Amino acid sequence: MSRPESYSFQRYLAAKERVDDRALHRPTLDELTADLAEIADRRGDVRVLDVGGGLGSMLRRLLDWNRLPDRVSYTLVDRDESTLGRGYERCVDWARDAGYAVDEGSGGDEGDADADLLLSTGTERIAVSLVAADAFDLLADAEATWDLVVAAAFLDIVELNRALPLVFSALADGGRWYFPVTFDGETGFAPTPDPELEARVVDAYHETMDAPERPGGSRTGRELLATVPEFGGEILSAGGSDWVVTTPYAGDEAYFLHHLLSFFDDAVGGTGEIDRFDAWVDERHAAVERGELSLVAHHLDVYGRC
Numbered sequence: 001m002s003r004p005e006s007y008s009f010q011r012y013l014a015a016k017e018r019v020d021d022r023a024l025h026r027p028t029l030d031e032l033t034a035d036l037a038e039i040a041d042r043r044g045d046v047r048v049l050d051v052g053g054g055l056g057s058m059l060r061r062l063l064d065w066n067r068l069p070d071r072v073s074y075t076l077v078d079r080d081e082s083t084l085g086r087g088y089e090r091c092v093d094w095a096r097d098a099g100y101a102v103d104e105g106s107g108g109d110e111g112d113a114d115a116d117l118l119l120s121t122g123t124e125r126i127a128v129s130l131v132a133a134d135a136f137d138l139l140a141d142a143e144a145t146w147d148l149v150v151a152a153a154f155l156d157i158v159e160l161n162r163a164l165p166l167v168f169s170a171l172a173d174g175g176r177w178y179f180p181v182t183f184d185g186e187t188g189f190a191p192t193p194d195p196e197l198e199a200r201v202v203d204a205y206h207e208t209m210d211a212p213e214r215p216g217g218s219r220t221g222r223e224l225l226a227t228v229p230e231f232g233g234e235i236l237s238a239g240g241s242d243w244v245v246t247t248p249y250a251g252d253e254a255y256f257l258h259h260l261l262s263f264f265d266d267a268v269g270g271t272g273e274i275d276r277f278d279a280w281v282d283e284r285h286a287a288v289e290r291g292e293l294s295l296v297a298h299h300l301d302v303y304g305r306c
């Protein structure tokens, strides 16, 4: 595809779904699945809060991959109302295609009457609520409420030391947390015509993530490994969930790469710190257009309890 004239974050999130699908660390998902089944045996249902849930990609994925128990209350919170709205539509379309009966606008009569969507089959009952709010506000009001808190591709853009204690105190007794696709400080492109320039650009990009005035950080993945125990958490499983995008591009992955390069442009382009940055970014976009550019970006999935 040719270089886009404008960018849509929702399109980026949609394109990211299949990249994440490939990346997610399966042994960690296996542990999560087994633990949720055990919680459901004990309680009858499972209450999930997905913070910074975006388009609801993780909800659809977990259902599609049979990773959730039959009875779930799943709450998506995101501060971007329009992204949540698009997530609602995608969830309805996906659920219908997947054979769920979809009850829009109301939950049922089993304690989920406030849900926005009820997805059901002969055996499953998934009540979905979408909340347009700041995740930190919602977590602060959620003392010991949730059986699972999901934060996917989220902790690397917020203040970790603020988020972790709020997530942990929002968990019900025996609850779990799941932090997949947390960025961990490595980005690489191939081919690399000018390795020295490329290294300077990538380092500068990561440095912008670590700027003191900006929440989040480029090494949040491995920071979690040390910080989780400091806040009283226990890691049950962790593993790499690297994005690997190669040619020929599948789905909307050419757009995904163009959008990722626009992040570099936004972060590094205006600073004037890197000579020949504009030439670098133009060449990288052109390499996507030619179907030649590959990407590797390192992430960690970290999962546990308190």
Ligand SMILES: C[S@@+](CC[C@H](N)C(=O)[O-])C[C@H]1O[C@@H](n2cnc3c(N)ncnc32)[C@H](O)[C@@H]1O
Residues within 6 Å of the ligand: 013, 016, 051, 052, 053, 054, 055, 057, 077, 078, 079, 080, 083, 133, 134, 135, 136, 151, 152, 153, 154, 157, 158, 181
């Ligand atoms: C990188 S996206 C990840 C979306 C989704 N979890 C996924 O993996 O596709 C981060 C999301 O977090 C949301 N977000 C960022 N800060 C937030 C906050 N303080 N409260 C709620 N949502 C937030 C953004 O609107 C965005 O949708």
